[in-house]
Amino acid sequence: LGEVPPCINSTAQITWLNRGDVRKALHIPDTLPPWDLCSDAVGEQYTNLYPTVKDVYLKLLSLGLRALVYNGDTDMACNFLGDQWFVEDLGLKATTKYQNWFHDDQIAGYYQQFGNITFLTVKGAGHMVPQWAPGPAFHMFQSFITNGYY
């Protein structure tokens, strides 16, 4: 069923999603190829145009939108320092100090706000935060979409 990214076991999802009865339930035409976690065809022919999305962020924030940049802090594919430095490099005034946030009476990570954008770490989580820290991830998600406290 194709290549999968290392260190991720997606066998169960691939098996289930490629069952005939599941495809039928999800209204997937028989003519479509098997489902895979990642597409070689897309990955190999993809062209990156944005070495950085700094200007895009600045435009969005100037329109008054809210933004949350969060990182599981054990990930090395997109490590938290890179995104922390990215947010700091936007050059916006910090509106809170760098501080911890709690979930279930435990420090769940750290965060700092710069006006409408928040940078937040999720302690001990990897690249896929909702998978590896579901409780803190839900808490963070709820705080962000309700514009509440972390």
Added chain:
Amino acid sequence: QYAPDEVTYLPGMKFKPNYRQWSGFLQAQPGKYLHYWFVTSQRDPVKDPLVLWLNGGPGCSSLDGFLSENGPFHVNDNGATLYENPFSWNKIANVLYLESPAGVGYSYSDDQKYATDDDQVADDNYKALQSFFAKFPNFTQNEFFIFGESYGGIYAPTLSLRVATGAAKINFKGFSVGNGLSSFALNDQTLVYFGYYHGLFGEDLWRDLNTNCCDKGNCNFYNSSSQTCKTLVNVAFGIVYNSGLNEYALYLDCEVGRRSHKGYERTMSHLFKNYKKQPHTHKVSGGVSSSIS
């Protein structure tokens, strides 16, 4: 709602969901169809926000997000039955999972041509979003958020810009990026510090990196003109993603064995543009052999 896409039964689901779900295709540019899977909020679909979730890659499916991360149910290891996720984000929001771009997952293009780029993806995602609201018109009033993960660090803000400045009337409130690729330069630059300060390599390499990549305290681990520096940075990167560590989670084991297959190289080549996999020229912690699994 768009009745033909409603999912009223799923093989392997032993529980009765208290939300509704739809799975079908949204129109992107002509000839391109993006598969979507939409679940309503378990709380108040009318008042709760609408959230779009995008996994990255580029080229990886957002159904991984649904079935392994924040979706209402996940697949048991037997690949046949489902179990409920108590931390599902659709506890408080209507969540739309979009497989993007065409070619990813069940998303497809009539001409089966899948070369694309950041702007084309953002344009297609925006068209698909408008197609979604055409199918589900009564969600245009809900507050709307876009979430992207990994290479979604490019997808989310570029799509957000189109939503925020486009003609479609969407009650857009904000966007979020999880473990995202926001800047190639900073992602590379910081990984060296991350590696050293997490003890992945020792003083020798760190001293050599500082000697060859830094000048008066300013270090450039991203695109130094020094070949020696580049070689040393490659050694550091090699330790991070070619010595046996789980790059996605430092303290977790690597579940699927070794990383020499093509898909892996491709994903990392997108994230670390300057890394050229070379034989270790720098003795590292007593000669880490690539046979560590």
